[in-house]
Amino acid sequence: MGRKVQLKEICYARSGDKGDICNVGLMAKDENAYKIIKAQVTAEAVKKHFEGIVKGNVERYDLDNLQALNFVLRNALGGGATRTLMMDQTGKAFGNNLLRMEVELPD
Amino acid sequence: MKKIRMGVGSGYWGGLIEPAIEIVEKGDIQYLGLEYLAEVTLIILHKARAKDPSKGYILEAVDYLRRVLPTCASKGIKIISNMGGANPMAAADEVIRVARDLGLKGMKVGVVLGDDLLDRLDDFLERGLRFPNLDTGEEDIGRVRERLVAANAYIGADSMVDALRAGADIIITGRSTDNALYVAPPIYEFGWDWPNGDWDRVGAAITVGHIVECAEPVTGGMSCLWKEVPEPWRIGHPIAEMYEDGTAIITKTPGSGGMVNTWTVKHHLVYESHDPKNYLMPDGIADFTSLKLEDIGPDMVRVTGMKGKPRPATLKVCMGYEDGYIGEAECTVTWPDALEKAQWVEKFLRERFKIIGLLAEEMRFDYIGVNSIHGPRATPPKEELNEVRVRVAVRTRTRAEALKVRREIPILMGAGPAGTTGVFDPPQPRAVWSLWPTLIPREEVPTRLIMKEV
Numbered sequence: 035m036g037r038k039v040q041l042k043e044i045c046y047a048r049s050g051d052k053g054d055i056c057n058v059g060l061m062a063k064d065e066n067a068y069k070i071i072k073a074q075v076t077a078e079a080v081k082k083h084f085e086g087i088v089k090g091n092v093e094r095y096d097l098d099n100l101q102a103l104n105f106v107l108r109n110a111l112g113g114g115a116t117r118t119l120m121m122d123q124t125g126k127a128f129g130n131n132l133l134r135m136e137v138e139l140p141d
Numbered sequence: 142m143k144k145i146r147m148g149v150g151s152g153y154w155g156g157l158i159e160p161a162i163e164i165v166e167k168g169d170i171q172y173l174g175l176e177y178l179a180e181v182t183l184i185i186l187h188k189a190r191a192k193d194p195s196k197g198y199i200l201e202a203v204d205y206l207r208r209v210l211p212t213c214a215s216k217g218i219k220i221i222s223n224m225g226g227a228n229p230m231a232a233a234d235e236v237i238r239v240a241r242d243l244g245l246k247g248m249k250v251g252v253v254l255g256d257d258l259l260d261r262l263d264d265f266l267e268r269g270l271r272f273p274n275l276d277t278g279e280e281d282i283g284r285v286r287e288r289l290v291a292a293n294a295y296i297g298a299d300s301m302v303d304a305l306r307a308g309a310d311i312i313i314t315g316r317s318t319d320n321a322l323y324v325a326p327p328i329y330e331f332g333w334d335w336p337n338g339d340w341d342r343v344g345a346a347i348t349v350g351h352i353v354e355c356a357e358p359v360t361g362g363m364s365c366l367w368k369e370v371p372e373p374w375r376i377g378h379p380i381a382e383m384y385e386d387g388t389a390i391i392t393k394t395p396g397s398g399g400m401v402n403t404w405t406v407k408h409h410l411v412y413e414s415h416d417p418k419n420y421l422m423p424d425g426i427a428d429f430t431s432l433k434l435e436d437i438g439p440d441m442v443r444v445t446g447m448k449g450k451p452r453p454a455t456l457k458v459c460m461g462y463e464d465g466y467i468g469e470a471e472c473t474v475t476w477p478d479a480l481e482k483a484q485w486v487e488k489f490l491r492e493r494f495k496i497i498g499l500l501a502e503e504m505r506f507d508y509i510g511v512n513s514i515h516g517p518r519a520t521p522p523k524e525e526l527n528e529v530r531v532r533v534a535v536r537t538r539t540r541a542e543a544l545k546v547r548r549e550i551p552i553l554m555g556a557g558p559a560g561t562t563g564v565f566d567p568p569q570p571r572a573v574w575s576l577w578p579t580l581i582p583r584e585e586v587p588t589r590l591i592m593k594e595v
Contacts, residue, residue, distance in 0.1 A: 046365035050413040059411020086517040119505040119534040121513045131515045
């Protein structure tokens with residue numbers, strides 16, 4: 035078994051809103067990191083990570099050219115910035131939250 | 142090869158002014174984009190127009206233009222802005238008045254109309270358009286029809302290009318996309334075959350517009366590399382140097398703070414986008430998955446390989462409707478037993494709200510400093526906390542109900558646990574405007590251009 039690290043060690047992230055949808059862009063710091071996140075940070079894993087916050091589906095899109103993954107989180111912001119009771123009304127902190135997720139480094 | 146330099150003056154309502162002046166003076170730009178409209182902004186502007194028919198546009202943009210118009214006029218910098226908000230004509234009249242005050246004779250102002258659909262809604266509904274909600278899947282706008290305060294289509298570059306061809310120095314629109322402010326100039330300058338072809342090049346302009354349109358977020362703002370950003374307090378605004386062949390260089394005002402590199406550009410490429418192969422804009426569809434980024438010098442990133450597809454048959458429409466109020470208040474509890482006290486405050490308020498019969502549609506408590514942002518994923522505190530700020534937020538149907546939240550929290554100063562403090566003057570209830578995102582066939586939204594002269 036490889037060593038476990040949080041995504042913040044191997045990635046950057048930025049997130050934002052469109053209505054009640056939040057998207058999180060996860061950028062690998064290098065090629066090796068991109069291989070790891072492509073294999074392990076699945077839409078299902080992200081949906082599980084945001085359990086209790088994101089109510090809808092999670093979709094993943096791959097940007098191989100940028101070594102980045104884009105996650106689209108539906109029904110994520112308590113109705114959207116204009117009506118939500120959440121502190122993070124525009125989902126700006128979702129990216130940092132995802133950087134908490136653990137992945138396993140290959141041996 | 143022919144190129145143009147487009148500078149970002151504003152990327153959002155309430156942004157920095159100094160870099161917006163600096164870019165005009167030192168950016169060596171030919172175009173200046175001024176963007177102000179978030180989803181909620183337009184609703185606020187519609188409300189302002191309803192109160193006073195001469196208002197409903199971005200007043201701050203007029204103050205800014207007063208400071209830069211003489212320089213723009215002498216350097217020949219063309220200005221494109223969606224500062225018109227809910228009232229583009231009133232905005233244009235005010236800008237013309239300011240230009241006359243400044244003695245700037247002969248400037249041409251293009252006003253773009255047609256995005257505001259509110260007065261046409263009944264006609265659309267009679268003709269069978271139902272405007273299904275893209276977020277919730279609800280099929281008919283009927284339920285909220287009476288509460289609608291705004292309905293604007295996101296329009297593209299068509300009438301802006303017409304305005305440039307008619308010699309406009311300043312173009313003022315309502316809800317044009319942020320993006321179109323940077324798509325119109327290259328179409329006009331390079332004579333691209335649009336909207337019939339040249340989709341890769343238009344896709345490139347859309348991509349470039351997306352990279353720069355928010356201003357600071359591509360010059361070092363909002364970045365995971367925040368520790369490395371030089372002199373962020375005088376952060377520079379971005380400049381897109383667009384080439385005729387559909388390549389670009391992203392840079393910023395020379396000598397300004399902040400930074401531009403492949404990381405800052407990457408950060409923004411993934412921002413507020415969904416399917417990166419299909420970034421839908423009224424002017425075309427950009428594909429972000431083929432492009433290449435390259436650091437070619439200090440604060441200079443070359444973007445090549447951008448692709449695009451024909452523009453969609455529909456336009457996005459954002460409608461906004463009145464949807465009650467939010468009442469919120471905060472207090473601070475302190476060591477010892479800060480977390481336990483926070484839980485006590487929550488229990489206390491929940492019971493108080495029952496006693497006074499508060500009619501809440503939704504209620505939320507946050508322990509700021511503990512888990513208010515990352516929720517269930519936040520690490521539980523391992524040691525005793527020094528303090529916790531407790532926030533309560535409640536959505537209600539009426540303002541009177543929301544006011545009850547405001548009135549209850551000062552009671553904690555008398556009835557709460559030892560050391561409860563920091564109540565101050567809780568905020569007044571804020572009105573909630575919910576959004577109804579939907580689509581409309583493009584041919585239903587013809588835009589039109591009115592040319593005026595200073």
